[in-house]
Amino acid sequence: MRSETSEKMRAQKNDAYFEEIIEKNKYKLYRICSIYAVNPIEPEDLFQDVIFQIWKSLEHFKGTSTIDTFVYKIALNVCMRSKMKFEKTNDKTDRFQSIHFTPIENEIDASEQEKFRFLKECISTLNETDTSLIVLYLDDLSYKKIAEITGFSENHIAVKMKRIRKKLFECIAPKIK
Incomplete structure (x- = not known):
């Protein structure tokens, strides 16, 4: 009992x-x-x-x-x-x-939805590793926390994020004009 x-x-x-x-x-x-x-x-x-x-x-x-x-x-x-x-x-x-x-409950204005759609399209062009890194970054996690989750070093995360942000900017900039 x-x-x-x-x-x-x-x-x-x-x-x-x-x-x-x-x-x-x-x-x-x-x-x-x-x-x-x-x-x-x-x-x-x-x-x-x-x-x-x-x-x-x-x-x-x-x-x-x-x-x-x-x-x-x-x-x-x-x-x-x-x-x-x-x-x-x-x-x-x-x-x-x-x-x-x-x-x-999550209504978003049309321009924000469009920007999110463009961002999602650009993220979908990334490889698996880069996608997981940007998803964590977009959730406002620190490089230290991302490193802890992924097993990469903080320095590696920093370098990868710089390259990922550049790729995403090049992808999304022409779409937002």
């Missing part, structure tokens, strides 16, 4: 901790998913997959990094895996481009 009660309390504590982590990081996670997936529905599916993988992996979190770093790593891995899987079956898959979904 006593072990059953303590097990329930531990499960409730874990559920509360999981919910707290997701609530804290949900917007960041969704942004990452929206970079790796095609709108309108795919980011939501990918987001659910990321949340599920975080839930499954949470018991393996050892605390050697921050929980945010742990969550970012999972999100990037799930998104990159999903993108690779899609690219393998791309010629066999039809996308539903005609379905348009705009969450009411």
Whole structure:
């Protein structure tokens, strides 16, 4: 009886901790998913997959990094895996481009949506490593935090980011005119 009660309390504590982590990081996670997936529905599916993988992996979190770093790593891995899987079956898959979904709470003016679309198009031309770096950078993470998540050195991140920003500027500048 006593072990059953303590097990329930531990499960409730874990559920509360999981919910707290997701609530804290949900917007960041969704942004990452929206970079790796095609709108309108795919980011939501990918987001659910990321949340599920975080839930499954949470018991393996050892605390050697921050929980945010742990969550970012999972999100990037799930998104990159999903993108690779899609690219393998791309010629066999039809996308539903005609379905348009705009969450009411996140309405953005048309010019901002267009700029985001241009940025997303340019990001999609980058390789996997550069894409993951720019996604983390756009979430306002420091080079130190990006290095911790990716395993690269801070100096390497700085050099890569300078090159990535240049590529993105060259890509997006003609589109924004």
